[in-house]
Amino acid sequence: MSQSPILKISHLSKSYGPVIALRDANFEVLPGEIHALLGANGAGKSTLVKILTGVITGDLGVIEVSGKQITFTSPDNARKGGVAPVFQDPALIPDISIQRNLHLTGTDKSRFLKEILAMGLEVDLNKLASEIELPLLRMIDLARALSHDPDLLILDEITAALPVDMAEKVIAIMGAHKAKGKSVIFISHRLAEIEEICDRATVLRDGINVDTFDAAEGSEERIVAAMLGDKNLSNTRNLNRVNKASSEVLLKVDSLSGGKLLKSVSFQVHKGEVLGVAALEGQGQDLLFEILAGETKPAGGKIVVNGKEVTFNHPDDAIEIGISYVPGDRKSALMPQRSIRENLALTRMRGLRNWGQIKFKDEDEKVDGAIRSLEIDTRARSQVKRLSGGNQQKVTIGRWVTTGFDLLLCFDPTRGIDVGTKGQIYELIRKFADEGKSVLLFTSELREIALACDRAIVLYEGKVQANLEHKDCDEESLLNAAHGLAVKK
């Protein structure tokens, strides 16, 4: 460590209301190094990058670039300060030409073309950004960043879903940038890449940097260990549950594809089974749930329910055959200004003719039953928006209890919910399974898979990477599969 760092972050913290995204993070990048920044979902990576690129400002802490203390107030400001980011979603304006996009950021055209030429690519500057395919657009964004000759290049998930030849180009560019004595911060979910191209790696967990080390061969295990922390130990319990699910198949999904992310997904859900879905962000899981709920139409593949192939034109079609969807965004599912009762009874209205009378007595019984079985805190019953996040989540699940279902699609039901309520929600899901219902559960917290699920599938780059029995659903296996690595048996 004889060199002085090009970037030094000390004691950086940032919170959004009660949620702490970064608490006392320290991070150093040396000149001429490729530094990997790693961490599980919600570890604070994206917050750190946002602060570094001037999108938001930190609450506390010091950022020094080349020894000078600095606060970036806008992305433009950061770019002028020598920090240039390239994100997974290119920051190019879709409706204007590449030329005008370059003009907007004050990028020198000939320098940009030189960078593009060096990549072995061709770009028509008169094309609109929206007319260009995503991989090329990302390379254009990268070339634009390079044209500003940044001291520090930040590449956030740039290789995700990039074709191999392009990914190789990106890696070559990083090498060239390093050779010039400049530095790169590289964020990737592909651990194999990290070993291959990075000099050092820093792992974040719960908003703190937990480990920094030389990224040599075999550091995968150290990375995974650092990402998991002591959670590793708490994982042994609950692994011996007997799978009581029947052998009867309720839902069969066959090479389902759609959108840009979902390539070919096949799996089965048995009756009375909770099937877990694990994946890092952006592997197509959102779309999978939307397709199964009838919100979005798939591009290809088959959905078979109870032995019959089905197509959904509207969420109502899915509800009709017993598939109910609890979306990840509670706000989109609830009517926040209305009462618990109305929210719970909403989906029951489906059965009514438009002008029919509501049977209030029947409704009361069902609603009260749901409130009891879900243990919803009813002190703020007049307006759902005044309930805590956990209770809101229970209401979104509870409305399907009042209506009835065969398969419940739960998308990240415990995001941002306290531990106690989490436990209640998982108990509820287990209870459904015991009653012979099936649940498809996506959760971003991998260790919760083992708590609630009978089996799990892991999605990676739009495909099923692994099919795990309950005993294999430990966090390490899931994390490995989610990063596209083979699961050690």
Next chain:
Amino acid sequence: MNMMLVKRQSWNIGIVLIATILGAWQISRLPVFGSYEARTFLLGILPIALLSMGQAIIIIGGGINLAIGAESVLINCLAARFMVGKSFIACVLLTLLFLLVSILVGALTGLIISKSKIADIIVTLATSFILIGLAMYIQPSPGGGMNLTLAQMISGKGSAFLPPLITLILPLVVIWLPLYRSRTGIAMFAIGSNKDSAFLSGVNVDFTRIKLYAVGGLFAGISGIALTAITLSGSPFASISNTATLNSVAGAVLGGVALSGGVGGLTGPALAALILYFIPTILLNYGIDPAYSQIITGALTILVVLAGGLIRNRGKKN
């Protein structure tokens, strides 16, 4: 490459085609068509074409200004009230002053929207009432006037159709072209197209929006001055401003500006004003109630928005 250009200009080409057909139809029904009739055409479209251009700038930037008709009426009333009986020089100076006022009114609207984060339609719907109220205060009943020499420089006289043509085209050349080429112009498309990407590209979103509302206000001001020159009076009526606002939105949308923002130009809206002018005139010639032409303009606006949405959706799928 050439195909791409044609594809991108296809909307404008379509507008020119429709306007030409309608124009030919209308002209064929006139006993004579000379420069006098050409000037009548131009005077008919001038205020609304200018207003559509101002609206287009704001819509391209991702907003919408429901007070743009009221801004125009306010300037119309200001001009008619204070220019009546004044010398040519005084009227020219007052014109400049009132255009400055229109810029400030626009900028203030933009400032309120940016800082309050309240939706454009709410803020501008409210300001339209304020502006019409001001106009009624300034010029309680139709009247006033303007120095005749200045009026004729703006709107021509007899068969002199060049002055109104210049009044129509000059703002395009002097305001729109430099704006389009400037960084603010790119920022205008950027914030309308994708606000987050624009921010990441270093655009000051709030300031850009204020500037766009100011330029939109300037166009409304020019429209108001032109209206004064044509009618030689000021009319403080909300009905005028409401119709003008709807027509400005219809003109902008017909002219190829996407209501979702980020797409379009000003030539299209200027041409679309021709269509909006021809339809009621032709219907009137056939003895159809003018009320129907209002219905048709309204229905046409909806149809065009629908068609635009469909075309764009298809583009996205490919």
